[in-house]
Amino acid sequence: MVKVRFSPAPTGSLHIGGARTALFNWLYARHHARAGGEATFVLRIEDTDVSRSREEWVVGIQDTLRWLGLDWDEGPYLQSARFDLYLDAAARLLEQGDAYRCYCTEDEVKQRNEAAAEAGRPPGYDGRCRALDAAERAALEAEGRPASIRFRTPDDGVSTFTDLIRGEVRVDWSLIHDFVIVRSDGAPIFFLANAVDDLDMGITHVIRGEDLIDSTHRVLALRRALGASDQPQFAHLPLIVDAETRAKLSKRHGAVALEDFIAAGYLPEALTNYLALLGWAPEEDGNEVLSTAELIEQFDLDRVTHSGAGFDRDKLDWLNGEWIRRLATDELVARVEPLARERYGAAADPDVVAAAVELAQPRAVTLVQIVDQMGFLFVDESEFVIEPESWDVVVGTDRVAEVLDAVIDHVERCDWVVDALALQPVTDALGIKFRKVAPAVYAVVEGFHRGLPLFDSMFLLGRERTLARVRAARNRLA
């Protein structure tokens, strides 16, 4: 029996790190189920911090998860709808003496921490409200001071747990200070909600980022105080870091939001494949291009690595190309079509789009690139422009006027079939290697000096439009 959960905070859209965590939890559950076991993947939205959470992120995260193909069996549960549960637990802890009311304000705690730091003492709550008697408490309350609820951690001893990936992890309790579980405004805090829910939902395995490894001790203590008879297994994943800075991936270092990758034309197949490769290694047959089914089959916590994984856009690009090539052409067309329509409107004739996709599939890196490359087919001659950089290439090409004249002459009279549009014979007759002048001709016809295969492109464009463009370029040259 395996029950895992992905529990994002809806304080932003799903980012690379969160997606990887979701994927590993999902793969773990699906792998277990495939092996004949019972497994449940729960989606739980941790929106206890109401001020930082937004409905649009709650929705957006689910959309992105679905786009990735990560479906959940339970949920989404919203913690904001379960406050009673957490508050009841807090009341119980208060009653048991495992927690106490703290009348220190946030500012006061912060100030005392700073003072402690300056004095060379370790920071952390100093325990001021730990042992208040009834009279002191009454006095503070009479002052109208709001109270938070703090969990009382052990003063000595060692906290230990066995991480599925890292083995035994231990830390002295003396280093872990009493922490707040209910804010003075009455809102429960992450640790509490997290512990209560995992307990209540019967979570068996907690798979999450390594940045949470230190908080595990607190969650474990909380669960024990709450009467948990057993503890879940923990598995802390290596962080995904910026390959350059080696620091936790953040918005400062380029795209990290999954939405950005979707918009940039990456396929879910490629993203899940790449994400799986960050911090996990497949079986040793050398094949890294893996479908979701293959990932499910092979996934195992044993093969999760221990050190931070640098995010490498180049490898993602390569994988995306691989997946574009692996898709059936019809399927690729189906995915490109809406994008083409969105970009070019009614001009994007479905048949032409399909033909262009077929030309693009063997070489494309992203869906957006495919859409870009077919653009020349959908603009009016009056609006057709050659990219400045590509026009420079035209101008810088030797004997280009001569070549364009010959191309015009050839296109005017040749049979209108792709094979007849081959230009090598034309340049050969001039004693010029086609390769030398190809970029210029590409630019003149497609607007870019690198694009879809030229002869097929001219055919798709049609004789008149092709001629119009070449003539226009020829005139501009003169």
Added chain:
RNA sequence: GCCCCCAUCGUCUAGUGGCCUAGGACGCCGCCCUUUCAAGGCGGUAACGGGGAUUCGAACUCCCCUGGGGGCACCA
């Protein structure tokens, strides 16, 4: 500052004492192919952070150092 985690090519990684003159993938370089650029094919460049210890034998075990990252909130 304190605590925790980590340490193999530029990057992702394989490797659990002899199979390692360290393997694969991406990138990069070269060649071939070619309807430019790509894609594809072939080949190449490139790493066990340092020092001790254990052992007949260490990338693999232990210790120290160094380095990197993470955590120390009334965020999650």
